[in-house]
Amino acid sequence: MSDLAFITDGTFAVIGLVAGLIDMGINHCPNDGCLTKNKVQSYASLSVGDTVFQKDTVGEEIYFRRDTSIANGPFQLAYGLSASSDGELWAGIGHVYTLSNRKKNMFLQLHAMTGLYEEGDGVDLGGPIEFRSGIEFGYQNKSGVRMSVGADHRSNAGLYSGNPGLETVHFRVSIPTK
Numbered sequence: 001m002s003d004l005a006f007i008t009d010g011t012f013a014v015i016g017l018v019a020g021l022i023d024m025g026i027n028h029c030p031n032d033g034c035l036t037k038n039k040v041q042s043y044a045s046l047s048v049g050d051t052v053f054q055k056d057t058v059g060e061e062i063y064f065r066r067d068t069s070i071a072n073g074p075f076q077l078a079y080g081l082s083a084s085s086d087g088e089l090w091a092g093i094g095h096v097y098t099l100s101n102r103k104k105n106m107f108l109q110l111h112a113m114t115g116l117y118e119e120g121d122g123v124d125l126g127g128p129i130e131f132r133s134g135i136e137f138g139y140q141n142k143s144g145v146r147m148s149v150g151a152d153h154r155s156n157a158g159l160y161s162g163n164p165g166l167e168t169v170h171f172r173v174s175i176p177t178k
Contacts, residue, residue, distance in 0.1 A: 016110030016133075020097040024073040035072040042069040042177045043146065049170025051084055053123045059085040061168050067096055078111065080132075082168075087120020090154065092132055100140070107146065109136050117154065126160035136172060144176035 024034050032038070045065045050057045065080035075095040082090045092115020100107045110133075117130040134152025141147075150172060155165040 016097045016112060019099070019110070020074045023097075023099075024075075028073040033073075035075075038071050038073075039069050040071045040076055041144065043067040043174040044177050045146075045172050045174035047150075047170040047172035049168045051086075051088070051122070052167040052169065053164070059088070059122060061085070061088075061170070063168070063170065063172075065172075067174070078113065080113065080115075084120070084122055086122030087118075088122035088166075089118040089120065090115050090130060090132065092116070092130075094132070105140050107138050107140060107148075109138070109148070109150075110134070111152070123164065123166050124162070125154060125164055125166060126156045126162040129156060129159055130154045131157050134168075136170075138172070138174075146172070146174035148172045148174070 028034055028036065045067065047063045049061055051059045051061050061082050061084045063080060063082035065078055068077045070077045074097055076098070078096045079093040080091070092113040094111060094113025096109055096111040098107055098109045112131070112133045114129070114131055116128050117125055118128070119125065132152055132154045134150055136148040136150025138146050138148025149170070151167060151169050153165050153167050156163050
């Protein structure tokens with residue numbers, strides 16, 4: 001297990017779920033309904049970062065993610081696709097949960113996604129179904145562009161006999177879209 005695994009081993013998926021459920025109970029259930037479909041700002045994001053396996057940087061990754069305009073309660077639908085310098089590919093779908101300060105210029109975002117993984121010449125993660133969860137902290141300028149740093153973790157959550165994890169430490173730019 002890498003040094004980052006304690007940060008990204010799915011813990012943030014659970015924290016995001018719990019925080020989202022609390023937010024849902026306070027802000028969504030009493031109003032329109034707990035998981036009522038609502039429109040939110042969508043983003044197209046591109047991140048670059050290092051992939052880390054068992055404490056070693058093993059490659060670089062580029063990752064496109066689309067946070068759609070669709071949310072159910074506080075959970076925004078997202079999908080993404082990444083490719084590494086070792087030929088690893090990952091594509092998945094899931095949800096993001098975003099907390100912002102009152103000025104809306106700083107944010108914390110947690111995400112949990114399920115996807116398909118192809119190892120290429122990279123790390124054997126045990127099988128093709130891999131979960132990706134993580135956290136990022138960032139700044140949002142007045143035009144809505146977000147810049148953030150984050151870390152995420154991919155593993156199969158015990159679906160296969162081996163369950164190694166692959167982390168990515170990244171810098172992301174997210175542009176608001178219509």
